[in-house]
Amino acid sequence: MTETRSLEPEEWEFWDTWMRAQRLLTRELERGLQRACDISKAEFSVLVTLWQAAGREMRVGELSESLDWDKSRVSHQLTRMEKRGFVKRTQYGADGRRAGIGLTAEGRRAAQSAVLVHGGNIRRHFLDSLTPEQASVIRAWSEQAVDSLDPHRGETAGDDAVRQGAER
Amino acid sequence: MTETRSLEPEEWEFWDTWMRAQRLLTRELERGLQRACDISKAEFSVLVTLWQAAGREMRVGELSESLDWDKSRVSHQLTRMEKRGFVKRTQYGADGRRAGIGLTAEGRRAAQSAVLVHGGNIRRHFLDSLTPEQASVIRAWSEQAVDSLDPHRGETAGDDAVRQGAER
């Protein structure tokens, strides 16, 4: 019985609590955004990314890169958001591929208010709950986790050294 | 109103990095489980919970409580897992409501191997990456976050008197 366990009970509990905290927090933020702005976290991400592009249209590939989402995920999401009237695909090129993605007026409005609301919620539910020590530990862990898990490391700063295996 | 930002850029970056770390970690674990055992995280949770009941059948409500999932989520998940042959609903009572949920032999097998694999992955990708100090800080934050966000706090005992409830 005990020998089949790869983690101690106390480690499992740590893991459970950690996961649970994350889930509760994300759920809370998701609901806050939903109630206040009627948009989802996924929609928020897309809106903000496009908004930061300051009016310029983006390609699906850029969005995909910038959000670190699968291209197909982006495409599905855009389809839904187009239906809701937040974004538009403006075709250029002969046939219909090669679309540029832009915010509609409504998309811009939503993005703007959502940033305020969501930022405030993040502060209330997360940032304000951290002691400075907790903040720095969590920040450090996050960075180290991203470093060790992200398959395409190294696009952050101007690519200081050519990384050998870092193709995408 | 030009500065519509409610968080400083550096705070946004902190938040983004943290979310990103979580996503990468969960994705990694999900894939590990998928590759090694061909089961999903959701399936894992159900299998383990039922396994810990040591053969006793559980009700949907118990599962729902124990996993902290919506009842409907549990029901849907059970439907899928019943189709895969991991669990069975054994009706009792006159008509068909009031089902008891139990693992099939295959479910038991899957649970057992998955616990080993998943536990090992958690250790490798998470626990081993933490210094003792980081671990204790993160543990503390998790607990406090769960306390402040969990809507049904304190069902362990009647009230706030009894802390320390490693029960569920």
Added chain:
DNA sequence: ACTCTAGAGTTGATGTGTCAACTCCTGTGG
């Protein structure tokens, strides 16, 4: 006994995420 209601569980609709297969375009080599 009979109704009424609260709880357990299911179902359907819709949104989210992932994988694999597909289409269309474009650039390159023959």
Added chain:
DNA sequence: CCACAGGAGTTGACACATCAACTCTAGAGT
């Protein structure tokens, strides 16, 4: 010029998650 490899984007199928509406049952209260 043509074929074709490869990239960009879409689509379909399926699992997961959430909300609201529904069905049954059992247990009051009268």
